């Protein structure tokens with residue numbers, strides 16, 4: 001079970017997520033209460049060991065601007081939320097970061113991992129970082145195969161049930177490990193990572 005902790009903003013958040021065993025740490029680089037400047041993200045990412053994936057998260061900005069932010073932050077992966085067409089992923093292919101396509105399940109969602117050239121697919125609620133859940137029963141036969149992450153309103157007290165229902169390759173959390181909006185709770189980060197891991201072993 002791959003676990004990503006998103007919306008990390010401080011050295012303490014990073015140290016806790018790494019120590020808790022997170023596989024990936026996300027820095028929001030565009031408009032959000034969780035936004036960090038690319039230079040701050042670069043400093044925070046420098047404290048992350050190489051086996052943990054650093055991810056720059058963007059929403060609704062041109063692909064070229066997303067690339068500029070990811071390069072300035074020095075992250076290993078770029079997570080794109082919004083209506084990015086396949087051509088945007090083609091434009092970004094070959095740059096020195098991996099690509100994560102974040103989308104919501106809908107009638108026209110292509111849920112094949114890699115359909116746009118991405119390495120990881122993230123299925124999220126309609127409003128990214130809102131802490132809102134979505135109806136996992138919608139997955140049905142559309143459940144992706146391979147490297148996909150489930151996101152959207154996950155918390156320590158619901159992640160086990162969500163993992164059992166959706167059987168994702170990994171999970172992603174932000175709001176569910178916060179004490180107040182935008183402020184990570186280190187105890188919740190530890191609890192979330194441990195709970196997600198043990199749920200996957202059941």
Ligand SMILES: O=C(O)c1ccccc1NCC(=O)[C@H](O)[C@H](O)COP(=O)(O)O
Pocket residue numbers: 006007028030031032033034057058059081124125127128129130131132151152153154172173174175176
């Ligand atoms: O966190 C934000 O504010 C944000 C803003 C713009 C694009 C993405 C953003 N967050 C992405 C995430 O935190 C997660 O990948 C995902 O949406 C899960 O969030 P949550 O439901 O809060 O756990």
